[in-house]
Amino acid sequence: MNLELRHLKVVCAIAETGSVTKAASLLGLAQPALTAQLQRIERTLGGPLFERDRRGARPTALGELVLSRARVLLPAMKGLQDEAARLAGSGSDRTMSRYRIGSVGGPVVGGMVQRLAEAQPEAQITTQASYYMEELAEMTMAGKLDFVQVGVCGDANPSAEYGLTWQSIAMDAVCVLMPEDHPQAKGMDVDLAELSDATWAGGPGGGCFTDCFSAACARAGFTPRKILETDIRSAVDLVETGVAVTVAQPSFRPPAGLVTRPLRNAPVRWRQMLGWHPDSPAAQEAGRLMAMARDAYVESATRNPLYQEWLADYPHLGVDNLATV
Structure with a gap:
């Protein structure tokens, strides 16, 4: 893997927030995806960039070296991009x-x-x-x-x-994709609290939506029992087999046997x-x-x-x- 500017932004975000979890939220990434990306960066550079424990993430000596270079390169590249965009548009x-x-x-x-x-x-x-x-x-x-x-x-x-x-x-409004014979699929919408025992499936890259969804579940009085992260097609497969339900946009056209229902009162948008x-x-x-x-x-x-x-x-x-x- 070649080191790119986006990788330097990941390292800076972890250093600035002191936490991989907080950095993932800042960058709009799922925490497992950011962890995997950090591991690839560390393999490319030949060693760990952070010491991680319950208190957070602190740069190693190698991490400090990378950060010192990144804090010069990133502003310089952004300035170049800004000037190039202005010139291209003039x-x-x-x-x-x-x-x-x-x-x-x-x-x-x-x-x-x-x-x-x-x-x-x-x-x-x-x-x-x-x-x-x-x-x-x-x-x-x-x-x-x-x-x-x-x-x-x-x-x-x-x-x-x-x-x-x-x-x-x-x-x-965010909808729920579920089998058409699901007990909660009979009405026009679904009360999120009635899905407190459900297993959820979702794709990667949810960013802030994961936090918004978790907060909505908390307001409804529960914590999601299990969230299975997978690609979109596999998420639909899990719903078809009855293993899980998943969120979907209202425009999603479900395959035969599945339906979408909006969440009542639009707790997540x-x-x-x-x-x-x-x-x-x-x-x-x-x-x-x-x-x-x-x-x-x-x-x-x-x-x-x-x-x-x-x-x-x-x-x-x-x-x-x-x-x-």
Whole structure:
């Protein structure tokens, strides 16, 4: 593995927070994913960077060396990226001919790409997928992506560390994916407290959502009994076999035998957002791409008529809840 700037950011985050768990929360990563990444970094550099115990994580001599270099390199690289983005964006007032769009998945990107291709058949459109929002944000800041479409817990904002402009597309209630014969699948929605004995399955890269979900469970009076981290397809398989339930976006189209039901009173919300660098050519196209993103969301939302009916009692949710960060 070659050492990259994102690895240096991981080392700095652990040193600044004094904890791998806190650093994972800061970076929007699952703690096991960050631990595995740290182990790969340490193998690349030839030794442990931190001494870890109950009191937290403290840099070793090797860690101090890496930190001293990282604290010089990271600000210098960010300055270079800022200047390059400003130069690339100067004097550009025409429609873009190339669109590079990153996404963590969801209902919006497909509709955006379709609308963009129809509006500009000659444009070159590429997409980039990642489980991790910070990876896509770094690529956008570095000029490798023009737009990034992500989701964040409704009570959080994307990190301001990357200097991107973010605009909200829509706010959704989080749904539960479960077998259609599940006892809690009979109504229009599900009380989270009634799932206190459930085993949950989820994919990697949840970031702040994991904390928001745990907090919602605590308010409902329980701690999730077990959370199985796996890829999205395997999570659906676990639900199909009856081993677990999982969270899903309302636009998710479940396979035969499964259904989605929103959590009653929306204790956890998921906000679809579009981001771009404010000094890049993409900033001039952002209004047009935002309109396409909203239209794509509305189209996807209509595929779940039960959710549309449920939304009538929750006017604060949906595409009209827009804000710029």
